[in-house]
Amino acid sequence: MTHTPPRASHDHEGHTAHRHGADHGHDHDHDDQTEILDLDAEVLAEHIASLIAWLPVGAEPRHVADLGCGTGVGTFALLKRFPRAEVTAVDASAAHLRRLREKAAAEGLADRVYTVQADLDATWPDLGTPELVWASASMHHMTDPDRVLRRVHGALAPGGLFAVVELAGFPRFLPEDAPEDRPGLEERCHAVLDRHHVEQMPHRGADWGPKLTAAGFTVEAERTLTVNIGPPHTELVGRYALSSLRRIRSGAAESLSAEDLTALDQLLDTDSPRSILRRGDLRVRTEREVWAARRT
Ligand SMILES: C[S@@+](CC[C@H](N)C(=O)[O-])C[C@H]1O[C@@H](n2cnc3c(N)ncnc32)[C@H](O)[C@@H]1O
Incomplete structure:
Protein backbone atom coordinates (compact mmCIF):
# COMPACT_ATOMS: atom_id res chain seq x y z
CA MET A 1 0.00 0.00 0.00
CA PHE A 170 -16.13 30.36 22.16
CA PRO A 171 -13.37 31.71 24.41
CA ARG A 172 -14.32 34.15 27.17
CA PHE A 173 -12.12 37.13 28.08
CA LEU A 174 -13.90 39.34 30.60
CA PRO A 175 -14.65 38.70 34.27
CA GLU A 176 -18.31 37.77 34.84
CA ASP A 177 -19.04 41.09 36.56
CA ALA A 178 -17.65 43.20 33.70
CA PRO A 179 -18.03 45.75 32.32
CA GLU A 180 -18.92 47.83 35.37
CA ASP A 181 -22.08 49.40 33.89
CA ARG A 182 -23.34 46.21 32.15
CA PRO A 183 -22.12 43.18 34.14
CA GLY A 184 -22.49 39.85 32.33
CA LEU A 185 -22.35 41.49 28.88
CA GLU A 186 -20.06 38.85 27.38
CA GLU A 187 -22.35 35.97 28.43
CA ARG A 188 -25.38 37.76 26.98
CA CYS A 189 -23.53 38.16 23.66
CA HIS A 190 -22.72 34.45 23.64
CA ALA A 191 -26.31 33.55 24.47
CA VAL A 192 -27.41 35.46 21.34
CA LEU A 193 -24.76 33.76 19.19
CA ASP A 194 -25.62 30.34 20.62
CA ARG A 195 -29.24 30.81 19.54
CA HIS A 196 -28.09 31.65 16.01
CA HIS A 197 -25.71 28.72 15.92
CA VAL A 198 -28.34 26.20 16.96
CA GLU A 199 -30.03 26.95 13.64
CA GLN A 200 -26.92 27.36 11.49
CA MET A 201 -24.64 24.70 13.00
CA PRO A 202 -26.79 22.07 14.71
CA HIS A 203 -23.78 19.77 15.26
CA THR A 234 0.05 39.71 27.29
CA GLU A 235 -0.47 42.26 24.52
CA LEU A 236 -1.27 39.28 22.27
CA VAL A 237 -4.20 38.26 24.50
CA GLY A 238 -5.49 41.86 24.34
CA ARG A 239 -5.47 41.74 20.52
CA TYR A 240 -7.11 38.31 20.55
CA ALA A 241 -9.88 39.59 22.87
CA LEU A 242 -10.41 42.70 20.72
CA SER A 243 -10.65 40.71 17.46
CA SER A 244 -12.95 38.13 19.01
CA LEU A 245 -15.30 40.73 20.47
CA ARG A 246 -15.41 42.57 17.14
CA ARG A 247 -16.50 39.38 15.47
CA ILE A 248 -19.03 38.72 18.22
CA ARG A 249 -20.47 42.20 17.67
CA SER A 250 -21.03 41.54 13.98
CA GLY A 251 -23.02 38.39 14.85
CA ALA A 252 -24.91 39.59 17.91
CA ALA A 253 -25.50 43.36 17.46
CA GLU A 254 -29.02 43.11 16.10
CA SER A 255 -30.28 41.11 19.07
CA LEU A 256 -28.58 43.07 21.88
CA SER A 257 -30.27 45.78 23.92
CA ALA A 258 -29.23 49.37 23.16
CA GLU A 259 -27.45 49.55 26.54
CA ASP A 260 -25.48 46.37 25.89
CA LEU A 261 -24.53 47.52 22.42
CA THR A 262 -23.26 50.85 23.78
CA ALA A 263 -21.18 49.06 26.41
CA LEU A 264 -19.82 46.65 23.78
CA ASP A 265 -18.89 49.54 21.50
CA GLN A 266 -17.02 51.24 24.34
CA LEU A 267 -15.02 48.05 24.91
CA LEU A 268 -14.25 47.94 21.18
CA ASP A 269 -13.31 51.62 20.92
CA THR A 270 -9.54 51.53 21.32
CA ASP A 271 -9.52 55.31 22.05
CA SER A 272 -12.05 54.99 24.87
CA PRO A 273 -10.91 54.78 28.52
CA ARG A 274 -13.27 51.77 28.65
CA SER A 275 -11.47 49.98 25.78
CA ILE A 276 -10.88 46.30 26.33
CA LEU A 277 -7.19 47.00 25.63
CA ARG A 278 -7.00 49.16 28.78
CA ARG A 279 -8.33 46.48 31.10
CA GLY A 280 -5.90 44.69 33.38
CA ASP A 281 -8.26 41.80 34.17
CA LEU A 282 -8.52 39.92 30.87
CA ARG A 283 -8.02 36.19 30.73
CA VAL A 284 -8.55 33.54 28.06
C1 LIG B 1 -13.18 27.39 13.24
S1 LIG B 1 -12.18 27.14 11.86
C2 LIG B 1 -10.96 26.00 12.49
C3 LIG B 1 -9.65 26.14 11.77
C4 LIG B 1 -8.51 25.28 12.34
N1 LIG B 1 -8.74 23.86 12.17
C5 LIG B 1 -8.25 25.62 13.78
O1 LIG B 1 -8.29 24.73 14.62
O2 LIG B 1 -7.99 26.78 14.06
C6 LIG B 1 -13.17 26.07 10.81
C7 LIG B 1 -12.56 25.85 9.45
O3 LIG B 1 -13.34 24.89 8.74
C8 LIG B 1 -13.45 25.33 7.39
N2 LIG B 1 -14.67 24.71 6.82
C9 LIG B 1 -15.94 24.92 7.20
N3 LIG B 1 -16.77 24.17 6.46
C10 LIG B 1 -16.01 23.49 5.58
C11 LIG B 1 -16.29 22.55 4.54
N4 LIG B 1 -17.53 22.18 4.25
N5 LIG B 1 -15.25 22.04 3.84
C12 LIG B 1 -13.97 22.41 4.13
N6 LIG B 1 -13.65 23.28 5.11
C13 LIG B 1 -14.65 23.82 5.82
C14 LIG B 1 -13.54 26.84 7.48
O4 LIG B 1 -13.18 27.48 6.27
C15 LIG B 1 -12.55 27.13 8.61
O5 LIG B 1 -11.25 27.33 8.14
Whole structure:
Protein backbone atom coordinates (compact mmCIF):
# COMPACT_ATOMS: atom_id res chain seq x y z
CA MET A 1 0.00 0.00 0.00
CA THR A 2 1.31 3.42 -0.87
CA HIS A 3 0.87 6.39 1.43
CA THR A 4 1.74 9.06 -1.07
CA PRO A 5 -0.26 12.28 -0.88
CA PRO A 6 -1.61 13.72 -4.13
CA ARG A 7 0.84 15.88 -6.10
CA ALA A 8 -0.99 17.33 -9.12
CA SER A 9 -1.68 21.05 -9.09
CA HIS A 10 -5.33 20.28 -9.89
CA ASP A 11 -6.96 17.00 -9.02
CA HIS A 12 -9.57 15.25 -11.11
CA GLU A 13 -12.48 16.53 -9.04
CA GLY A 14 -11.79 20.20 -9.70
CA HIS A 15 -10.39 21.03 -6.26
CA THR A 16 -7.55 23.49 -6.44
CA ALA A 17 -4.39 22.08 -4.95
CA HIS A 18 -1.06 23.79 -4.34
CA ARG A 19 2.38 22.71 -3.32
CA HIS A 20 3.79 26.24 -3.31
CA GLY A 21 2.47 29.67 -2.37
CA ALA A 22 0.86 31.01 -5.54
CA ASP A 23 -1.61 33.83 -4.87
CA HIS A 24 -5.09 33.54 -6.32
CA GLY A 25 -6.77 36.83 -5.60
CA HIS A 26 -7.97 38.31 -2.36
CA ASP A 27 -10.96 37.28 -0.27
CA HIS A 28 -11.90 40.09 2.12
CA ASP A 29 -14.80 38.17 3.66
CA HIS A 30 -12.35 35.86 5.35
CA ASP A 31 -9.90 38.51 6.59
CA ASP A 32 -11.49 38.78 10.05
CA GLN A 33 -11.60 35.07 10.61
CA THR A 34 -8.08 34.69 9.22
CA GLU A 35 -6.81 37.17 11.82
CA ILE A 36 -8.65 35.43 14.68
CA LEU A 37 -7.41 32.00 13.62
CA ASP A 38 -3.84 33.33 13.58
CA LEU A 39 -4.21 34.92 17.03
CA ASP A 40 -5.87 31.77 18.33
CA ALA A 41 -2.90 29.77 17.03
CA GLU A 42 -0.38 32.01 18.78
CA VAL A 43 -2.21 32.18 22.09
CA LEU A 44 -3.03 28.45 22.23
CA ALA A 45 0.15 27.09 20.59
CA GLU A 46 1.39 25.27 23.70
CA HIS A 47 -2.01 23.74 24.38
CA ILE A 48 -2.43 22.46 20.83
CA ALA A 49 1.09 21.00 20.97
CA SER A 50 0.24 19.20 24.21
CA LEU A 51 -2.92 17.75 22.67
CA ILE A 52 -0.97 16.39 19.70
CA ALA A 53 1.66 14.95 22.03
CA TRP A 54 -1.12 13.17 23.93
CA LEU A 55 -2.59 11.42 20.85
CA PRO A 56 -2.07 7.62 20.85
CA VAL A 57 -0.57 7.63 17.35
CA GLY A 58 1.75 4.61 17.66
CA ALA A 59 4.37 4.68 14.89
CA GLU A 60 5.28 8.16 13.69
CA PRO A 61 2.92 9.04 10.84
CA ARG A 62 4.45 10.05 7.48
CA HIS A 63 1.22 11.23 5.88
CA VAL A 64 -1.16 13.41 7.81
CA ALA A 65 -4.33 15.26 6.77
CA ASP A 66 -5.70 18.37 8.48
CA LEU A 67 -9.40 18.78 7.59
CA GLY A 68 -10.81 22.31 7.86
CA CYS A 69 -7.25 23.46 8.52
CA GLY A 70 -8.01 27.20 8.57
CA THR A 71 -4.73 29.12 8.59
CA GLY A 72 -2.83 26.09 9.88
CA VAL A 73 -2.75 26.08 13.68
CA GLY A 74 -2.96 22.28 13.61
CA THR A 75 -0.95 21.85 10.41
CA PHE A 76 2.15 23.56 11.83
CA ALA A 77 1.88 21.86 15.21
CA LEU A 78 1.63 18.49 13.43
CA LEU A 79 4.65 19.27 11.22
CA LYS A 80 6.65 20.17 14.31
CA ARG A 81 5.62 17.10 16.29
CA PHE A 82 6.22 14.71 13.35
CA PRO A 83 9.35 16.04 11.62
CA ARG A 84 9.32 13.37 8.89
CA ALA A 85 5.63 13.84 8.01
CA GLU A 86 3.94 15.71 5.19
CA VAL A 87 0.58 17.32 5.84
CA THR A 88 -2.28 17.61 3.35
CA ALA A 89 -4.17 20.68 4.56
CA VAL A 90 -7.78 20.91 3.34
CA ASP A 91 -10.13 23.86 3.63
CA ALA A 92 -13.00 25.42 1.71
CA SER A 93 -11.49 28.90 2.08
CA ALA A 94 -8.97 30.05 -0.50
CA ALA A 95 -7.96 32.94 1.81
CA HIS A 96 -7.13 30.64 4.70
CA LEU A 97 -5.13 28.33 2.49
CA ARG A 98 -3.24 31.27 0.99
CA ARG A 99 -2.31 32.45 4.48
CA LEU A 100 -1.26 28.92 5.42
CA ARG A 101 1.01 28.70 2.38
CA GLU A 102 2.55 32.10 3.16
CA LYS A 103 3.36 30.90 6.68
CA ALA A 104 4.71 27.59 5.39
CA ALA A 105 7.00 29.42 2.96
CA ALA A 106 8.18 31.83 5.68
CA GLU A 107 9.06 28.92 7.96
CA GLY A 108 10.79 26.90 5.22
CA LEU A 109 8.10 24.22 5.40
CA ALA A 110 6.50 24.61 1.96
CA ASP A 111 7.84 21.28 0.74
CA ARG A 112 6.09 19.43 3.59
CA VAL A 113 2.66 21.05 3.17
CA TYR A 114 0.18 20.34 0.43
CA THR A 115 -2.95 22.50 0.40
CA VAL A 116 -6.23 21.39 -1.14
CA GLN A 117 -9.20 23.69 -1.53
CA ALA A 118 -12.33 21.59 -1.18
CA ASP A 119 -15.78 21.64 0.35
CA LEU A 120 -15.75 18.48 2.44
CA ASP A 121 -19.54 18.33 2.28
CA ALA A 122 -19.37 18.09 -1.49
CA THR A 123 -16.91 16.08 -3.56
CA TRP A 124 -14.37 14.29 -1.38
CA PRO A 125 -10.74 15.31 -2.06
CA ASP A 126 -7.90 12.87 -2.66
CA LEU A 127 -6.06 12.68 0.67
CA GLY A 128 -3.72 9.85 -0.26
CA THR A 129 -3.73 7.28 2.56
CA PRO A 130 -2.94 9.20 5.76
CA GLU A 131 -2.01 7.43 9.00
CA LEU A 132 -3.31 10.41 10.97
CA VAL A 133 -6.23 12.73 10.25
CA TRP A 134 -6.73 15.83 12.40
CA ALA A 135 -9.93 17.90 12.36
CA SER A 136 -10.02 20.81 14.80
CA ALA A 137 -13.12 22.99 15.21
CA SER A 138 -14.22 21.98 11.72
CA MET A 139 -16.47 18.91 11.99
CA HIS A 140 -19.36 20.90 13.47
CA HIS A 141 -19.35 23.05 10.32
CA MET A 142 -20.30 20.07 8.15
CA THR A 143 -23.83 19.76 6.86
CA ASP A 144 -23.63 15.96 7.03
CA PRO A 145 -20.81 15.17 9.49
CA ASP A 146 -21.73 11.46 9.68
CA ARG A 147 -20.97 11.12 5.98
CA VAL A 148 -17.67 12.99 6.45
CA LEU A 149 -16.69 10.67 9.33
CA ARG A 150 -17.38 7.63 7.13
CA ARG A 151 -15.28 9.16 4.37
CA VAL A 152 -12.40 9.80 6.78
CA HIS A 153 -12.68 6.16 7.90
CA GLY A 154 -12.46 5.06 4.27
CA ALA A 155 -9.44 7.29 3.57
CA LEU A 156 -7.34 6.40 6.63
CA ALA A 157 -4.68 3.72 6.50
CA PRO A 158 -5.72 0.60 8.47
CA GLY A 159 -4.74 1.17 12.10
CA GLY A 160 -4.67 4.93 11.47
CA LEU A 161 -5.96 7.53 13.90
CA PHE A 162 -8.58 10.23 13.52
CA ALA A 163 -8.38 13.10 16.04
CA VAL A 164 -11.53 15.18 16.34
CA VAL A 165 -11.08 18.38 18.34
CA GLU A 166 -14.08 20.54 19.12
CA LEU A 167 -14.71 23.69 21.13
CA ALA A 168 -17.12 23.49 24.04
CA GLY A 169 -17.82 27.18 23.31
CA PHE A 170 -16.13 30.36 22.16
CA PRO A 171 -13.37 31.71 24.41
CA ARG A 172 -14.32 34.15 27.17
CA PHE A 173 -12.12 37.13 28.08
CA LEU A 174 -13.90 39.34 30.60
CA PRO A 175 -14.65 38.70 34.27
CA GLU A 176 -18.31 37.77 34.84
CA ASP A 177 -19.04 41.09 36.56
CA ALA A 178 -17.65 43.20 33.70
CA PRO A 179 -18.03 45.75 32.32
CA GLU A 180 -18.92 47.83 35.37
CA ASP A 181 -22.08 49.40 33.89
CA ARG A 182 -23.34 46.21 32.15
CA PRO A 183 -22.12 43.18 34.14
CA GLY A 184 -22.49 39.85 32.33
CA LEU A 185 -22.35 41.49 28.88
CA GLU A 186 -20.06 38.85 27.38
CA GLU A 187 -22.35 35.97 28.43
CA ARG A 188 -25.38 37.76 26.98
CA CYS A 189 -23.53 38.16 23.66
CA HIS A 190 -22.72 34.45 23.64
CA ALA A 191 -26.31 33.55 24.47
CA VAL A 192 -27.41 35.46 21.34
CA LEU A 193 -24.76 33.76 19.19
CA ASP A 194 -25.62 30.34 20.62
CA ARG A 195 -29.24 30.81 19.54
CA HIS A 196 -28.09 31.65 16.01
CA HIS A 197 -25.71 28.72 15.92
CA VAL A 198 -28.34 26.20 16.96
CA GLU A 199 -30.03 26.95 13.64
CA GLN A 200 -26.92 27.36 11.49
CA MET A 201 -24.64 24.70 13.00
CA PRO A 202 -26.79 22.07 14.71
CA HIS A 203 -23.78 19.77 15.26
CA ARG A 204 -21.86 22.25 17.42
CA GLY A 205 -21.46 20.78 20.91
CA ALA A 206 -22.33 17.23 19.71
CA ASP A 207 -20.95 14.13 21.41
CA TRP A 208 -18.64 12.88 18.66
CA GLY A 209 -17.91 9.54 20.39
CA PRO A 210 -21.11 7.73 19.27
CA LYS A 211 -20.87 9.33 15.83
CA LEU A 212 -17.31 8.04 15.40
CA THR A 213 -18.36 4.56 16.55
CA ALA A 214 -21.27 4.56 14.09
CA ALA A 215 -18.81 5.46 11.30
CA GLY A 216 -16.77 2.32 12.10
CA PHE A 217 -14.09 3.78 14.41
CA THR A 218 -12.99 2.53 17.82
CA VAL A 219 -12.78 5.50 20.16
CA GLU A 220 -9.57 4.87 22.10
CA ALA A 221 -9.34 8.01 24.19
CA GLU A 222 -11.24 11.15 25.01
CA ARG A 223 -10.06 14.25 26.81
CA THR A 224 -11.14 17.73 27.82
CA LEU A 225 -8.46 20.40 27.74
CA THR A 226 -9.17 23.41 29.92
CA VAL A 227 -7.34 26.62 29.04
CA ASN A 228 -7.11 29.48 31.50
CA ILE A 229 -4.50 32.12 30.69
CA GLY A 230 -3.89 35.30 32.76
CA PRO A 231 -4.31 37.79 34.29
CA PRO A 232 -1.91 39.44 33.87
CA HIS A 233 -2.31 39.04 30.15
CA THR A 234 0.05 39.71 27.29
CA GLU A 235 -0.47 42.26 24.52
CA LEU A 236 -1.27 39.28 22.27
CA VAL A 237 -4.20 38.26 24.50
CA GLY A 238 -5.49 41.86 24.34
CA ARG A 239 -5.47 41.74 20.52
CA TYR A 240 -7.11 38.31 20.55
CA ALA A 241 -9.88 39.59 22.87
CA LEU A 242 -10.41 42.70 20.72
CA SER A 243 -10.65 40.71 17.46
CA SER A 244 -12.95 38.13 19.01
CA LEU A 245 -15.30 40.73 20.47
CA ARG A 246 -15.41 42.57 17.14
CA ARG A 247 -16.50 39.38 15.47
CA ILE A 248 -19.03 38.72 18.22
CA ARG A 249 -20.47 42.20 17.67
CA SER A 250 -21.03 41.54 13.98
CA GLY A 251 -23.02 38.39 14.85
CA ALA A 252 -24.91 39.59 17.91
CA ALA A 253 -25.50 43.36 17.46
CA GLU A 254 -29.02 43.11 16.10
CA SER A 255 -30.28 41.11 19.07
CA LEU A 256 -28.58 43.07 21.88
CA SER A 257 -30.27 45.78 23.92
CA ALA A 258 -29.23 49.37 23.16
CA GLU A 259 -27.45 49.55 26.54
CA ASP A 260 -25.48 46.37 25.89
CA LEU A 261 -24.53 47.52 22.42
CA THR A 262 -23.26 50.85 23.78
CA ALA A 263 -21.18 49.06 26.41
CA LEU A 264 -19.82 46.65 23.78
CA ASP A 265 -18.89 49.54 21.50
CA GLN A 266 -17.02 51.24 24.34
CA LEU A 267 -15.02 48.05 24.91
CA LEU A 268 -14.25 47.94 21.18
CA ASP A 269 -13.31 51.62 20.92
CA THR A 270 -9.54 51.53 21.32
CA ASP A 271 -9.52 55.31 22.05
CA SER A 272 -12.05 54.99 24.87
CA PRO A 273 -10.91 54.78 28.52
CA ARG A 274 -13.27 51.77 28.65
CA SER A 275 -11.47 49.98 25.78
CA ILE A 276 -10.88 46.30 26.33
CA LEU A 277 -7.19 47.00 25.63
CA ARG A 278 -7.00 49.16 28.78
CA ARG A 279 -8.33 46.48 31.10
CA GLY A 280 -5.90 44.69 33.38
CA ASP A 281 -8.26 41.80 34.17
CA LEU A 282 -8.52 39.92 30.87
CA ARG A 283 -8.02 36.19 30.73
CA VAL A 284 -8.55 33.54 28.06
CA ARG A 285 -10.96 30.87 29.24
CA THR A 286 -11.79 28.10 26.79
CA GLU A 287 -12.12 24.33 26.51
CA ARG A 288 -11.32 21.78 23.84
CA GLU A 289 -12.85 18.29 23.67
CA VAL A 290 -10.77 15.67 21.88
CA TRP A 291 -11.70 12.21 20.60
CA ALA A 292 -8.95 9.86 19.39
CA ALA A 293 -10.57 7.27 17.10
CA ARG A 294 -8.83 4.30 15.50
CA ARG A 295 -9.60 2.68 12.17
CA THR A 296 -9.20 -0.94 13.27
C1 LIG B 1 -13.18 27.39 13.24
S1 LIG B 1 -12.18 27.14 11.86
C2 LIG B 1 -10.96 26.00 12.49
C3 LIG B 1 -9.65 26.14 11.77
C4 LIG B 1 -8.51 25.28 12.34
N1 LIG B 1 -8.74 23.86 12.17
C5 LIG B 1 -8.25 25.62 13.78
O1 LIG B 1 -8.29 24.73 14.62
O2 LIG B 1 -7.99 26.78 14.06
C6 LIG B 1 -13.17 26.07 10.81
C7 LIG B 1 -12.56 25.85 9.45
O3 LIG B 1 -13.34 24.89 8.74
C8 LIG B 1 -13.45 25.33 7.39
N2 LIG B 1 -14.67 24.71 6.82
C9 LIG B 1 -15.94 24.92 7.20
N3 LIG B 1 -16.77 24.17 6.46
C10 LIG B 1 -16.01 23.49 5.58
C11 LIG B 1 -16.29 22.55 4.54
N4 LIG B 1 -17.53 22.18 4.25
N5 LIG B 1 -15.25 22.04 3.84
C12 LIG B 1 -13.97 22.41 4.13
N6 LIG B 1 -13.65 23.28 5.11
C13 LIG B 1 -14.65 23.82 5.82
C14 LIG B 1 -13.54 26.84 7.48
O4 LIG B 1 -13.18 27.48 6.27
C15 LIG B 1 -12.55 27.13 8.61
O5 LIG B 1 -11.25 27.33 8.14
